[in-house]
Amino acid sequence: MSLLVANPTSRKKIRALTNAIREILGLQDEKCFPVVEFLELGLPQIFHDFSYEIVAPHELKNKYGVTYPEKNVIRLREDVYENAISGIGRDRFTVAHEIGHFIMHRPGSIALARNQAIENIPKYRDPEWQANTFAAELLAPPHIIKGMSVKEIALCCGVSLYVAQIQSGQI
Numbered sequence: 001m002s003l004l005v006a007n008p009t010s011r012k013k014i015r016a017l018t019n020a021i022r023e024i025l026g027l028q029d030e031k032c033f034p035v036v037e038f039l040e041l042g043l044p045q046i047f048h049d050f051s052y053e054i055v056a057p058h059e060l061k062n063k064y065g066v067t068y069p070e071k072n073v074i075r076l077r078e079d080v081y082e083n084a085i086s087g088i089g090r091d092r093f094t095v096a097h098e099i100g101h102f103i104m105h106r107p108g109s110i111a112l113a114r115n116q117a118i119e120n121i122p123k124y125r126d127p128e129w130q131a132n133t134f135a136a137e138l139l140a141p142p143h144i145i146k147g148m149s150v151k152e153i154a155l156c157c158g159v160s161l162y163v164a165q166i167q168s169g170q171i
């Protein structure tokens with residue numbers, strides 16, 4: 001559980017957001033969402049001050065990526081960025097996850113949880129749950145994966161088998 005709390009939201013609301021993003025981009029029915037292109041070309045058009053930085057692994061310690069909404073920056077580990085370009089599901093998910101933080105967790109929408117309340121934070125207020133749900137809904141939305149097997153979802157949408165299983169309701 002995160003030590004931070006975000007404004008509450010639901011999977012339904014996050015899905016409406018990711019579907020709106022696909023629609024704005026004209027990619028409603030695109031099976032393999034071009035997440036790196038969205039980072040590089042799409043986000044700067046929507047957020048004019050947005051920039052991203054690719055950094056050496058040691059600069060991020062144990063993290064794959066980190067988002068600073070107040071600085072309008074997403075910082076990604078070099079290997080994650082390159083793997084995402086190569087289509088590796090886990091790394092595509094990381095890029096989408098950080099984009100989720102950037103879009104949903106604008107400055108002022110996140111607060112520190114009070115110590116005694118951490119155990120009781122509902123998942124819909126957990127920024128990590130929200131960013132994971134954003135990534136899963138952006139990359140493998142129900143209208144695209146309908147009727148597909150878990151393997152097909154992973155292959156067509158460029159997600160891990162784990163995410164494919166979650167999105168198909170198997171876990």
Ligand SMILES: [Zn+2]
Pocket residue numbers: 097101127128131
């Ligand atoms: Zn995160």
